[in-house]
Structures are given as C-alpha cells and as structure tokens.
Amino acid sequence: MNHHTSRRLILKGLVASAIVIGFDVCERSWVTSASATSIFESLPALDGVVYTDNATLTAASVDFGNIVHRQPIAVLKPGSINDIVQIIQFARRHQIKVAARGQGHSTYGQPQVEAGIVIEMSTLNKIHFVGTDRVVVDAGVVWSRLLQQTLQQGLTPPVLTDYLELSVGGTLSVGGIGGATHRYGVQVDNVLELEVVTGTGQIETCSQWQNRHLFTAVLAGLGQCGIIVKATIKLIPAATNTRVFQLYYDDLATFTHDQRLVINDERFDYVEGQMIAKDTGGWRYLLEAASFYSPPNIPNKSLLLAGLTYTQGTEQIEDKTYFDFLNRLAPTVAFLKSIGVWSYPHPWLNLFVPNSAVETLVSEVAANLTLADTGQGPILLYPVKTKRFQLPLFRVPKGEIVFLFALLRTADPPNSSTVTKMLNDNRKLFEKNRDLGGYQYPVNAISFSFQDWKQHFRPFWRYLISAKRRYDPDNVLTPGQGIF
Ligand SMILES: Cc1cc2nc3c(=O)[nH]c(=O)nc-3n(C[C@H](O)[C@H](O)[C@H](O)COP(=O)(O)OP(=O)(O)OC[C@H]3O[C@@H](n4cnc5c(N)ncnc54)[C@H](O)[C@@H]3O)c2cc1C
CATH class of the missing domain: 3.30.465.10 (Uridine Diphospho-n-acetylenolpyruvylglucosamine Reductase; domain 3)
Structure with missing residues (x-):
C-alpha cells in the first residue's frame, strides 16, 4: 500500500445503494471507486440501516457531557442482533473500532468512536x-x-x-x-x-x-x-404509592449519622441525600427517604422518623404514585431542555468515598465550594452497603458502607475556561479521594490514564x-x- 491508500480504512458495501469502499481519514470522506471493488468482500445485507450522513455522524459525536466530540464514519441503527454481529465482524476484519450507544448520557465521550462505527442501540x-x-x-x-x-x-x-x-x-x-x-x-x-x-x-x-x-x-x-x-x-x-420524606440537617456529621442509621435498619425503601446551598452562604444537608406502600397499608411516620435528629420543623412529607416518584426528574429535565441548559457541558464527577473518610472529605469540599463550581448542579451524598454488591468490576472502597458523593456540574457559562476549571477540579478531587482509598464511579468527565484504570480495577485488572x-x-x- 502506498502512503495515500494506507491512510484509508478500507470498507465495502456499507451503504446499500452505493458501493462505498473506503474512508479517507485525512479528508474525512468516503472513497467510492468502482475499480477497486475486487479487493473487497461485500458486507451481507443488513436488517437495519448504516448511516453516513453528516447530521447522523454529528449526533453520534455528542453526548450529555458535551465536552468530547469524536466523529464516527458510520452509524448503524440495527434491525436485528445479527446486524451487530455482521458489523463487529466487518469492523474486526478492517481494524475499525466500534461502540454501542445507548442514550448517550455519558459525560466524556464514552460512547463515541473517532473514525469508527457507532451502534445506536435505541x-x-x-x-x-x-x-x-x-x-x-x-x-x-x-x-x-x-x-x-x-x-x-x-x-x-x-x-x-x-x-x-x-x-x-x-x-x-x-x-x-x-x-x-x-x-x-x-x-x-x-x-x-x-x-x-x-x-x-x-x-x-x-x-x-x-x-x-x-x-x-x-x-x-x-x-x-x-x-x-x-x-x-x-x-x-x-407498591402503588410512595411517601417521600425530606429532612434537613445543618450539620454534616449528624446527617451522615442518620443516613447510616436508616440504611442499617432498612426502615425506608429508598435513601439518598444531597448537599444544598444555604441562602446565607455555606451548605446544609437533605436526607431524602421514601417508603413505598399500597393502601390501606399506610407508612407509620413516627416509626420511620424515630431517633432521627434532623432540624425540627424542616421536614417535608409528600405522597406520589410509585411511578411519579421514580420519574420525578422528568419535569426538571423538561425545564432544563426548554431553557437550553440541558445541552451545556456537564463535567460530572461521581465518587465512592470510604465511610471513614466521608466527613473529612466532604467538609473540606464544602468549606471551599461555591455555586459557580457546580453551575448550580446538584450534589448527591448518600451511603450504600457494599455487601449488596456482587460484581467484581463494579469498584467501590473497602468497608461495609461507602458513600456516593456526586458533583453533577453544569458548565455555566458554557465556555471552555469553565469546562477546563471543572475538569481540573474533578481530577484534584478524584486524587484526594483515591488517596483516602476511594474510587470513581466511571460515568465521569475526568482524564484517566492507563495507570489510573489499572489501579481502578485492581485486584481484578488481570x-x-x-x-x-x-x-x-x-x-x-x-x-x-x-x-x-
Ligand atoms: C441525567 C442523568 C442522570 C443519571 N443518573 C444516574 C443514576 O441515578 N445512577 C446511575 O448509576 N447513573 C446515573 N447516570 C449515569 C448513567 O447511568 C450512565 O452515564 C449510563 O452509562 C448512561 O446510559 P446511556 O444509555 O445513556 O449510555 P451511553 O452513554 O450511551 O453509553 C455508556 C457506555 O456504555 C456503553 N454501552 C452502551 N450501551 C451498551 C450495550 N448495550 N452494551 C455494551 N456497552 C454499552 C457505551 O459504549 C459507553 O461506553 C445518570 C446520567 C445522567 C445524564
């Protein structure tokens, strides 16, 4: 192969109507030369469609993070499992990379493929x-x-x-x-x-x-x-219904103490929590818990709240259907879409923090964090029990309890200096947590080296x-x- 042709990823028969035989990586365009067809086997007929138009390729080069953009050369919308088999075998023969794309809600290019093929699973x-x-x-x-x-x-x-x-x-x-x-x-x-x-x-x-x-x-x-x-x-x-309890705390240690208590005795069906900005500056904490029920079995409020030391008088109790509770983000997302903020960059950071380090790490973050650092995105903080986790590649710190600590940042204003600062902050906080024995939950916008991955998956790296x-x-x- 001469220099020019070696820059081509040779494909064939990808588009049913035209014989497409190659992709010039430098020109970012398909090569369609009938004279060269003999060196290519043809791709078997597919049940779905392979798209190579600009609009489809561009859509596959964006994800929710809107930070990394890698343009594929083709997007398969499979009509069958067999289409995926065919495309993977084809890509393998021609040394082209492939990735599935679910809903593209990753934040750092995880479902994207530069000059490769994206499979739209939808x-x-x-x-x-x-x-x-x-x-x-x-x-x-x-x-x-x-x-x-x-x-x-x-x-x-x-x-x-x-x-x-x-x-x-x-x-x-x-x-x-x-x-x-x-x-x-x-x-x-x-x-x-x-x-x-x-x-x-x-x-x-x-x-x-x-x-x-x-x-x-x-x-x-x-x-x-x-x-x-x-x-x-x-x-x-x-259950058909949900009773939702929102309990506020001014003090981090009291908040995490109560969160541990309620996940240990499992009095609620659902437990999460957030760090919330106070109007007067600083942060307070919100324990969000819910009991699922079907009438006539009504949850017993005094039993559920027994022994919890939230700031008295702040509690809010609300009833929703089970589905509306689980789907509760839908109205917020619709609003964010309507004002355009949903497509701002989202340099998210989700960490698993060891139980023993959570107060130290979170209070250190809270002391320095401003609303500008998250672009008013939510900050989640809640504990989970590690004995419930069975899969080796789902990595969390040692200990019976670990906390999810998630800074779900929106880059606002949506410019590159805001994004760069947030990405740097992500990396610094990741390292601090890692040095305390913590892990990232890998849905993040964070630069991660081969060494980082090795450490992340250890002892399951091999x-x-x-x-x-x-x-x-x-x-x-x-x-x-x-x-x-
Ligand atoms: C608004 C929002 C809320 C979220 N809330 C939560 C939450 O509460 N809990 C939580 O755990 N996560 C949450 N996430 C993170 C989310 O779970 C992950 O980013 C997830 O990967 C997104 O799913 P997706 O279908 O958009 O996947 P994509 O972003 O399309 O893909 C994610 C990765 O998985 C690969 N992939 C996709 N489909 C397949 C497949 N079929 N087979 C193999 N690999 C595949 C892709 O190639 C990519 O590497 C949230 C994300 C957003 C944007």
Whole structure:
C-alpha cells in the first residue's frame, strides 16, 4: 500500500445503494471507486440501516457531557442482533473500532468512536416477556418504558437510577445506582441473564450459571468485552404509592449519622441525600427517604422518623404514585431542555468515598465550594452497603458502607475556561479521594490514564485483561472509555 491508500480504512458495501469502499481519514470522506471493488468482500445485507450522513455522524459525536466530540464514519441503527454481529465482524476484519450507544448520557465521550462505527442501540427496543419475577428486554430499551410495562403487572425492577431515560445496556455497562441500592445492590446485581455480542462477533448467552466469566466481565464492564443486546432482569412486587420524606440537617456529621442509621435498619425503601446551598452562604444537608406502600397499608411516620435528629420543623412529607416518584426528574429535565441548559457541558464527577473518610472529605469540599463550581448542579451524598454488591468490576472502597458523593456540574457559562476549571477540579478531587482509598464511579468527565484504570480495577485488572483477550482480542470495542 502506498502512503495515500494506507491512510484509508478500507470498507465495502456499507451503504446499500452505493458501493462505498473506503474512508479517507485525512479528508474525512468516503472513497467510492468502482475499480477497486475486487479487493473487497461485500458486507451481507443488513436488517437495519448504516448511516453516513453528516447530521447522523454529528449526533453520534455528542453526548450529555458535551465536552468530547469524536466523529464516527458510520452509524448503524440495527434491525436485528445479527446486524451487530455482521458489523463487529466487518469492523474486526478492517481494524475499525466500534461502540454501542445507548442514550448517550455519558459525560466524556464514552460512547463515541473517532473514525469508527457507532451502534445506536435505541432501535433494538423490544420488551420480549414480562414474567412473575423477571423481564426480558432488548438492551436499547429505556428504563422508563420498561418500568411502565412491568407496573401493568404490579412488578418493578428492584433498583432504578434517578433518571429513567437511560438505556438498559448503558446502565448495565456501568453499574446503575439509586435510592434502593442499600437494599438491593446496583442494577447489575439484579440481572439474571444476558445475551451479548462479543468483540469477535459471537452471540453468547451468559449468567451466573452459564458462561459466568463473560457475565462478570460484561456487567459494569464498560463495554470492553461485548455489546449487551438482551437482558433478563429481576422483578419484585411493586407498591402503588410512595411517601417521600425530606429532612434537613445543618450539620454534616449528624446527617451522615442518620443516613447510616436508616440504611442499617432498612426502615425506608429508598435513601439518598444531597448537599444544598444555604441562602446565607455555606451548605446544609437533605436526607431524602421514601417508603413505598399500597393502601390501606399506610407508612407509620413516627416509626420511620424515630431517633432521627434532623432540624425540627424542616421536614417535608409528600405522597406520589410509585411511578411519579421514580420519574420525578422528568419535569426538571423538561425545564432544563426548554431553557437550553440541558445541552451545556456537564463535567460530572461521581465518587465512592470510604465511610471513614466521608466527613473529612466532604467538609473540606464544602468549606471551599461555591455555586459557580457546580453551575448550580446538584450534589448527591448518600451511603450504600457494599455487601449488596456482587460484581467484581463494579469498584467501590473497602468497608461495609461507602458513600456516593456526586458533583453533577453544569458548565455555566458554557465556555471552555469553565469546562477546563471543572475538569481540573474533578481530577484534584478524584486524587484526594483515591488517596483516602476511594474510587470513581466511571460515568465521569475526568482524564484517566492507563495507570489510573489499572489501579481502578485492581485486584481484578488481570481478570479484565484476560477477558479482553478472550472476548475482544483485536480490541475493537468501546475505545471511548480510554482503557485499552
Ligand atoms: C441525567 C442523568 C442522570 C443519571 N443518573 C444516574 C443514576 O441515578 N445512577 C446511575 O448509576 N447513573 C446515573 N447516570 C449515569 C448513567 O447511568 C450512565 O452515564 C449510563 O452509562 C448512561 O446510559 P446511556 O444509555 O445513556 O449510555 P451511553 O452513554 O450511551 O453509553 C455508556 C457506555 O456504555 C456503553 N454501552 C452502551 N450501551 C451498551 C450495550 N448495550 N452494551 C455494551 N456497552 C454499552 C457505551 O459504549 C459507553 O461506553 C445518570 C446520567 C445522567 C445524564
């Protein structure tokens, strides 16, 4: 190959109507030369469509973070699992990278692929079966739809994220934490079976009992060993209503003490918390807890609040339907979209802080943090129990309890100097927490080196490497995570 052709990633037959044989990386354009077709095998017919138009490619180069932009050369909207098999085998032959994109709610390019192929999972969105204790869904289904469907049979997944417009495949690739995590673990702990297309283009079924190595490499596996195409997720009986308690605290130690108390005795179904700016400057703390119930079984307020030392008179108690409670972010998101803030850059940072370090770290942050540092984005702080976590690649600090501490920043004003400052702040806080024995929850906007990943996955680094060698030997999958 001469210099010019070697700069081409040679493809063929990608677009049904025209024979596209290559992509010139420098020109960022397709090469269509009929004369050269003989050196290319043709891609088998697909059930879905491969798009190469600018609008589709540009859309796939943006995520919720709106910080990193990598333009793919093609976007597959699969019509079947077999399409994913074909595209991965094709990409492997031609040394092109591939990643699945769920809802693109990552914050730092995780679902993007420079000059590669993005697979838009949202076209694989069938809910196949709702049984008495499980639901079988395509990975492109979003949790809000899944929940609406299972609720028709009085059932719910045990754990849901705060925002329901995330894809099943997207959250199962990272973990999936929420207010019920102290009881049921993360979403990956509630998966019974997966269907996966590996980096070699094989379709494999895996579970705790079958093909376990793949199962544990894919759940919270950041898309490194396979693309989840179908999942069987546990269901439990759902209540119809929710009583929501909002309790305010002026003092961090009292707040975390009460949070630990309520997750230990499990008096609530749902426990989260936030750090909230005071009008007068400084911060106070909000314990958000909820009891799910179906009338006539009404939650007993005095039992639920017994022994809690929130600032008296600040408590707010509200009733919602179970679905409206879980879907409570929807109106806020609609508002943020309407004023354009939803598309501002979002340099988010989610950390898991060791129990013993949480007061020190959070009070240090609180002493220096201003609203400008988060662009008024929410700051989450709540404990979870590590004994509920079963999956090795979901990494949390040692100890029975760890805290999620999340600075969900919006770059406001949305310019590069705000973003750069927030990214630097993310890195500094990550390092401080790491040095205390903490971890990041890898959905963040943070620069992360090979060494950082090695440390993140230790002592399961070798396990991940061996899984990667076995299931994605040519390193085709999910480059946007920046691991391999
Ligand atoms: C508003 C908002 C609220 C959030 N709330 C929570 C929360 O409460 N709890 C929580 O845990 N997280 C939360 N997150 C983070 C979120 O769970 C992750 O960013 C998740 O990965 C996003 O899902 P997605 O479908 O948009 O995935 P994408 O951003 O599209 O993809 C995420 C990563 O997974 C890979 N991937 C996607 N689909 C598949 C698949 N089928 N198989 C293999 N790999 C795949 C992608 O290539 C990418 O690397 C929130 C994010 C936002 C923006």
